[in-house]
Structures are given as structure tokens and as C-alpha cells.
Amino acid sequence: MHFLEPGTGRRVESSPVSHDLTYDDVFMVPNRSAVGSRQDVDLSSPDGSGTTIPLVVANMTAVAGRRMAETVARRGGLVVIPQDIPIEVVADVTAWVKQRHHVLDTPIVLAPTQTVADALALLPKRAHNAGVVVDEDHRPLGVVTDADLSGVDRFTQLSEVMSRDLLLVAADIDPRAAFNKLDAANRRYAPAVDEEGRLVGILTRTGALRATLYAPATDARGRLRVAAAVGINGDIAGKAKQLLDAGVDTLVVDTAHGHQESMLNAVRAVRALDPGVPLVAGNVVSAEGVRDLLAAGADIIKVGVGPGAMCTTRMMTGVGRPQFSAVLECAAEARLHGKHVWADGGVRHPRDVAMALAAGASNVMIGSWFAGTYESPGDLQQAADGRLYKESFGMASARAVRNRTSEESAYDRARKALFEEGISTSRMYLDPARPGVEDLIDSIIAGVRSACTYAGAGTLEEFADKAVVGVQSAAGYAEGKPLHASWN
Ligand SMILES: NC(=O)C1=CN([C@@H]2O[C@H](COP(=O)(O)OP(=O)(O)OC[C@H]3O[C@@H](n4cnc5c(N)ncnc54)[C@H](OP(=O)(O)O)[C@@H]3O)[C@@H](O)[C@H]2O)C=CC1
Ligand SMILES: Nc1nc2c(ncn2[C@@H]2O[C@H](COP(=O)(O)O)[C@@H](O)[C@H]2O)c(=O)[nH]1
Numbered sequence: 001m002h003f004l005e006p007g008t009g010r011r012v013e014s015s016p017v018s019h020d021l022t023y024d025d026v027f028m029v030p031n032r033s034a035v036g037s038r039q040d041v042d043l044s045s046p047d048g049s050g051t052t053i054p055l056v057v058a059n060m061t062a063v064a065g066r067r068m069a070e071t072v073a074r075r076g077g078l079v080v081i082p083q084d085i086p087i088e089v090v091a092d093v094t095a096w097v098k099q100r101h102h103v104l105d106t107p108i109v110l111a112p113t114q115t116v117a118d119a120l121a122l123l124p125k126r127a128h129n130a131g132v133v134v135d136e137d138h139r140p141l142g143v144v145t146d147a148d149l150s151g152v153d154r155f156t157q158l159s160e161v162m163s164r165d166l167l168l169v170a171a172d173i174d175p176r177a178a179f180n181k182l183d184a185a186n187r188r189y190a191p192a193v194d195e196e197g198r199l200v201g202i203l204t205r206t207g208a209l210r211a212t213l214y215a216p217a218t219d220a221r222g223r224l225r226v227a228a229a230v231g232i233n234g235d236i237a238g239k240a241k242q243l244l245d246a247g248v249d250t251l252v253v254d255t256a257h258g259h260q261e262s263m264l265n266a267v268r269a270v271r272a273l274d275p276g277v278p279l280v281a282g283n284v285v286s287a288e289g290v291r292d293l294l295a296a297g298a299d300i301i302k303v304g305v306g307p308g309a310m311c312t313t314r315m316m317t318g319v320g321r322p323q324f325s326a327v328l329e330c331a332a333e334a335r336l337h338g339k340h341v342w343a344d345g346g347v348r349h350p351r352d353v354a355m356a357l358a359a360g361a362s363n364v365m366i367g368s369w370f371a372g373t374y375e376s377p378g379d380l381q382q383a384a385d386g387r388l389y390k391e392s393f394g395m396a397s398a399r400a401v402r403n404r405t406s407e408e409s410a411y412d413r414a415r416k417a418l419f420e421e422g423i424s425t426s427r428m429y430l431d432p433a434r435p436g437v438e439d440l441i442d443s444i445i446a447g448v449r450s451a452c453t454y455a456g457a458g459t460l461e462e463f464a465d466k467a468v469v470g471v472q473s474a475a476g477y478a479e480g481k482p483l484h485a486s487w488n
């Protein structure tokens with residue numbers, strides 16, 4: 001990456017300003033490009049994590065669960081299951097994700113004798129908003145959607161309200177053929193069945209389209225990937241070993257202050273296990289932090305102190321660093337050692353992902369933004385004005401600390417409750433135009449693909465190499481925003 005010198009337009013090595021920068025402070029100028037199509041850009045990461053799009057979902061309890069994990073891995077990203085989840089549950093989630101289909105979504109399966117109330121409770125768990133009613137042999141009998149369930153008594157059996165007019169597709173159908181079939185029949189989705197007619201999954205029209213545009217993130221055996229985090233308290237090596245035995249594909253050792261001795265010891269302990277999967281450690285924001293964590297045995301360094309949407313660290317402590325400069329410095333240091341960094345926190349627009357990649361990140365972590373989707377673990381709630389939302393909270397909030405320390409003594413719990421560095425409740429509204437995490441991924445990846453071609457880059461490494469970044473004023477940033485109503 002080069003900076004743009006204001007006024008001259010020359011490309012220079014170092015920042016034209018003497019302060020640190022965050023995503024909003026910077027912009028990119030286009031370069032001459034030989035990349036003919038945005039679709040030709042290869043977004044797979046060089047960092048060994050196996051992502052085919054540079055997105056990692058942050059290890060936050062309000063964001064990263066099994067539904068998020070399968071859905072994001074199917075599109076090529078990776079989800080980190082948080083350290084607060086009991087190991088047995090992480091093992092279950094890992095096994096479940098690894099049995100998921102690459103193309104078909106996991107259906108909501110209902111019996112004809114179940115009630116409208118049962119279906120209504122389950123439909124919000126899927127962006128496609130449909131349940132498949134099956135017989136005892138798992139063969140589809142009908143489907144139910146919101147439209148079938150509204151205005152009906154809640155105890156009505158589904159056999160009475162389901163739509164029996166089924167369009168079925170073969171589970172192994174070519175995605176493009178499936179898209180055409182659904183489009184021709186003017187259907188939004190179809191249950192997919194095996195040769196015996198048993199339900200395997202559900203395929204939406206957009207799901208079929210996406211299957212032609214994305215490549216799933218898969219392990220050596222072709223199964224979807226999932227990552228998991230460990231903290232730095234207790235028997236870290238023991239927990240890490242259990243996670244590895246459960247089959248997680250990437251281990252993340254995560255703490256607020258990643259540049260502390262207990263963290264370095266934790267990383268050494270996990271490295272000593274010879275994990276055989278990428279070992280991610282953080283969070284730090286300086287070249288020294290990167291060096292020490294790499295020396296302790298990390299493969300990938302997680303960068304970001306304070307940019308997170310749920311994070312109050314900077315307001316509580318004054319500690320942190322504007323994220324663009326933090327990523328730039330840390331990525332440069334990691335590169336000297338042949339290693340990589342993940343940019344963690346503060347992403348609110350597709351452009352932020354592009355800027356993080358320009359600064360040299362090999363993947364970009366997103367937390368809170370994805371909390372406001374159907375796939376996050378929380379219950380879907382409705383505000384007084386009718387808008388749908390989910391609750392989000394920080395991993396260092398009183399709420400998270402209370403859960404994490406439930407086994408500890410009353411004294412320790414009370415002591416730890418004092419060090420709150422995150423917010424306990426935030427409403428993350430679902431965007432009516434993009435309510436599912438895949439809708440957000442579509443928009444982010446479209447932005448990133450386009451950014452690469454503007455820079456003349458066909459890969460992420462080329463992008464980080466060729467990007468030309470300038471520093472802008474708040475007015476410059478504001479100019480880039482769209483206008484949703486007239487000026488006056
Ligand atoms: N990226 C970010 O900006 C931040 C992220 N987080 C996230 O919150 C989650 C919880 O992390 P964390 O609070 O580290 O909790 P952990 O439970 O992982 O433990 C932190 C350990 O580090 C010790 N410690 C020493 N100095 C600090 C410090 N300045 N801040 C925190 N702990 C310190 C603590 O001891 P003792 O309690 O005795 O001091 C404790 O033993 C993680 O997911 C983390 O990523 C939290 C804050 C900032
Ligand atoms: N200081 C805190 N940081 C937190 C907390 N919970 C999560 N985080 C960090 O934020 C990122 C995700 O950032 P986002 O802007 O996408 O939400 C996450 O990976 C953590 O590093 C917290 O309670 N306090």
C-alpha cells in the first residue's frame with residue numbers, strides 16, 4: 001500500500017499526516033486496472049485459515065453460534081465460537097457444522113400434527129422464512145410460511161394450513177439449473193430431496209445463485225470449517241486440546257490485552273500442543289505486540305483495541321489505537337515474518353473491510369453488525385415502532401462477565417464485575433433490505449470485489465500491494481455518503 005501525497009498526487013511510503021488514522025479518515029484512489037471483471041477477483045486468504053472471502057465472524061456470544069457458523073462457512077467465511085461456550089457445546093456445534101450441506105440450507109422440519117404456534121416460534125430462525133412439513137419417513141408433505149400462519153388460531157395443526165403445492169428439487173441438482181427452475185416456476189424456494197424422496201435441505205433462489213458465486217470454506221475432508229476461541233485463564237492447554245479433539249479448524253487465543261505475559265505463556269502452551277491448525281492470538285495494536293506473539297508461536301495476530309461497537313475500553317481507559325493505523329503497522333510487521341493479521345472491530349460499512357484489506361489484513365472480523373441478522377443466536381424481538389432487532393452485548397460487559405464467571409466465588413465475581421469494558425445491551429436492528437447475514441455478505445463482498453478492481457488487483461495480496469490511500473477530512477468522508485432525501 002502507498003499513501004497519496006495531498007496536492008501532488010505522488011505515491012509515498014509514509015502517511016502524509018502525523019496522527020493515527022481510522023477507517024473513516026482514509027479513502028482509496030483508482031489505479032489503472034487489467035482485471036476485466038469484478039467476478040475475476042480471487043478473495044481467498046493467504047493466511048491458512050481456508051477462507052475464500054476475507055470475513056471472520058467475531059467470537060461474541062450475541063453473534064457467533066451454530067447457525068451463523070454454517071451459513072457463513074457455506075459462503076467462504078469463518079465463524080469463531082466464543083470462549084464462553086462450554087466445550088461440550090462447542091464440540092456439538094463443530095460436529096453439526098461439519099455435517100452441513102455445501103449448497104442446501106438446513107431446513108426447519110415440522111410434523112403435520114405440530115401447531116401454528118410451533119411453526120411461528122421457529123420461522124424467524126431462518127432468513128428464508130419457511131418450514132417444511134414432513135411425514136414419518138421424512139418426505140415433504142407441504143410447506144408453511146408467515147402468510148399461511150397469519151390470521152389462523154395458534155393451536156391449528158399444520159396439516160390444515162400448509163401449502164401442499166410443492167416444487168421439489170433433487171438434493172444434488174446443479175445450482176444454476178436449480179436457479180433457472182425456481183425462476184421459471186416463480187418460486188422463492190424449494191425443498192430438496194434425496195433419491196428416496198426424503199428431505200435433505202432447502203434451496204432458495206438466492207441460495208442457488210450464491211452457490212454459483214461463492215466457494216465454501218472447507219477442511220481437508222471437504223467439510224465446512226469452524227473456529228473456536230479460548231481465553232487466558234484456567235487450563236488453557238487442556239481446553240485447547242479438547243477443542244482440537246472436537247475438530248475445530250482454527251484456534252483463537254483471545255484476551256483484551258494481548259501483549260501481556262500471561263497471554264504469551266498461553267500462546268506458548270497451545271503451540272506446544274503442535275495444534276496442526278492455524279493459531280490466532282490477540283488483541284494487540286503495535287509492532288512489538290505482533291513480534292512477541294509471533295515469537296510465542298502464533299500464526300495470525302488479531303489487531304484492534306477499542307474499535308468494537310460494543311466496546312468501552314477507550315472511554316474507560318484512554319487505551320487503544322485508531323484501527324487503520326493499527327492494522328497497517330501490525331500487518332507490516334507480520335509480513336516481515338511471513339505471517340498475517342486479522343483486523344478486528346469497528347467495521348460498519350463494506351468500505352471499512354476494503355480499507356482493512358488495503359492496510360494488509362488477511363481477514364477482517366465483524367461482530368456487532370452481524371448481530372442484527374436472522375442467523376445470530378439471539379431471539380428476534382420487535383420494537384414499539386415495528387422494527388425487528390436482536391440484542392447485542394460486549395464480551396467484557398457486565399452481562400458477559402456475569403455468565404463467564406458463574407462458577408467462581410462471590411468475591412471473585414464481584415471483583416471482576418468492576419472491570420466492565422463493554423456494553424450490556426444494545427439493539428441491533430435488522431436491515432429490512434438485508435435481514436440475513438448472507439445479504440450483508442453479498443453487499444460487503446460486492447464492495448470488496450469492486451475495490452480490488454479499482455486498485456487493479458486480482459488477489460488480496462495484490463490489493464494490499466497496489467492500494468493507494470489518501471487521508472480525508474470529515475467533509476471529504478461526508479461527501480461520499482449517499483443522499484436519501486433532497487438537500488432542503
Ligand atoms: N478488542 C478489544 O478492544 C477488547 C476485547 N475484549 C474482549 O472481551 C473478552 C474478554 O476479555 P478479557 O477482559 O481479557 O477477559 P479474560 O477472561 O480473557 O481474562 C483476562 C485476564 O487478563 C488479566 N488482565 C490483565 N490486564 C488486563 C486488562 N487490561 N484487561 C483485561 N484483562 C487483563 C485479567 O486479570 P484481572 O482480572 O485480575 O485483571 C485476566 O486474568 C474477549 O473476547 C476480548 O476479546 C475486551 C476488551 C477490549
Ligand atoms: N472492549 C471491548 N471489546 C469488545 C467487547 N466485545 C467484543 N469486543 C471486541 O469487538 C470486536 C468486534 O467488533 P465489532 O465492531 O464488529 O462489534 C470483537 O472481536 C472484540 O475484539 C467488549 O465487551 N469490550
Ligand SMILES: [K+]
Nearest residue numbers: 306307308311
Ligand atoms: K468503541
